Amino acid sequence: MDTAYLAPDFAQPDIQGRTVRLSDFRGLKHVVLVFNRGFV
Template sequence: MSQVELRKPAPDFELKDYRGEAVRLSDFEGRKAVLIVLNRGLS
């Protein structure tokens, strides 16, 4: 995973939501969004 630069726009990415549907960061363009990352452990 590449490192994110401070004060730069976040790169667009796609993840699956809890229903298995694709969601892209760009889907929220122009809106305020919060990204919460949960780490399941360092294995």
């Protein structure tokens, strides 16, 4: 992925149930996404 590429915006609920969008973090230098697998 080229560094000039903008990821598409998406929304997900946070742990408190509030909707968080990737665009909420636009302008920050780094954004780290972590997708944990559920524990079975």
